[in-house]
Amino acid sequence: MTETRSSGLVLGAATITTGLSAGVFYVFACAVMPALARSDDRTYVEVMRNIDTVIQNPVFFLGFLGAPALTGLAAWRLRRTPCRPWVWAALAAYVLVLFVTVAFHIPLNNALAAQGEPSALRERFEGPWVAWNVVRAVAATAGAGFLTRALTLLPRP
Secondary structure (H helix, E strand, O other): HHHHHHHHHHHHHHHHHHHHHHHHHHHHHHHHHHHHHHHOOHHHHHHHHHHHHOOOOOHHHHHHHHHHHHHHHHHHHHHOOOHHHHHHHHHHHHHHHHHHHHHHHHHHHHHHHHHOOHHHHHHHHHHHHHHHHHHHHHHHHHHHHHHHHHHHOOOOO
């Protein structure tokens, strides 16, 4: 397998994993959270706790953490090609996704997991979680777009 071909496979895998993550955040933004907004406080808190528990699985983590790892590998492998700025832009966008997740979503999820009155828990959780998820959705979608552009510029063997 030529180096260009294997670099293209890495770039393709980075694009797919980034797109999958963007899709998760998008579905939360346009379907899951609006649907849960219609629920009573106890149901809302219970469902979000359940989601936080079940989403922490190897399949999700493969895509969520595979996206920046594969994008970083693609950036290194394609450093001397016209793809380079697009792959680096994608990596920067996904670093924002990781930052928002670690700085905002994980602490919010942990606070929601604590014992307390569901209405008070929801009041502190819902607005910030939804807003920061939109940031993640936009950043991951931008990253997927940047990687797609890089694919179009990939040198052909």
